[in-house]
Amino acid sequence: QVQLVESGGGLVQAGDSLRLSCAASGRTFSNYGLGWFRRAPGKEREFVSAINWSGDVRYYADSVKGRFTISRDNAKNTVYLQMNSLKPEDPAVYYCATRSRYGSRPRSSDEYSNWGQGTQVTVSS
Numbered sequence: 063q064v065q066l067v068e069s070g071g072g073l074v075q076a077g078d079s080l081r082l083s084c085a086a087s088g089r090t091f092s093n094y095g096l097g098w099f100r101r102a103p104g105k106e107r108e109f110v111s112a113i114n115w116s117g118d119v120r121y122y123a124d125s126v127k128g129r130f131t132i133s134r135d136n137a138k139n140t141v142y143l144q145m146n147s148l149k150p151e152d153p154a155v156y157y158c159a160t161r162s163r164y165g166s167r168p169r170s171s172d173e174y175s176n177w178g179q180g181t182q183v184t185v186s187s
Contacts, residue, residue, distance in 0.1 A: 064088040064160050064176045065086065065176075066084055066086050066159070066176055067084065067085050068083065069085070069181055071183045072184070073185075074148055074183075074184070074186070075148075075185070076149060077148065078148055079144070079145060079148065081142055081144050081145070082098070083141075084142075084143075085138075085140050091136055091139040092115055092116070093163055094161060094163060095160070095161045095162065095165055096112065096132075096160055097109065097111065097160075097161065097171075098110040098157070098158055100154035100155065100156045100183075101154055107157070107171055109123050109169045109170075109171065110130065110143070111123065111130055111143060112132065113132045113141065120132050123169075125151070129145065129147045129148075130145050148183075148185045149185065150185055152183060152185050153183055154182075154183060155180040155181065155182050157178055157179075157180045158178045159171070159174035159176060159177045160174060160175060161174045161175065162175075
């Protein structure tokens, strides 16, 4: 099992930036692909971004492409989500999760087995 703890959420104004972090403990961090998902009130959980085990392949939802950047530091067992130009439609609880390094569907939440508790992002317009 891998334990994940997100941090970095908060209240910002539209156009501002936030960097979310997700620290992992437990099994070897570099064995896993990682993803960020979010859930807004009254909506289903949606894919935001994912990164493969080595950090050289990244995936983004169309809604965040060009504004968000995912990265990982395997030495620190941490994955990051840099969020720039935040919009009023971005507020949600953001979750990080792990998936097998051999997984083939990085955008599907079904492929992820370990989830953090989430961190709240609020954007005021």
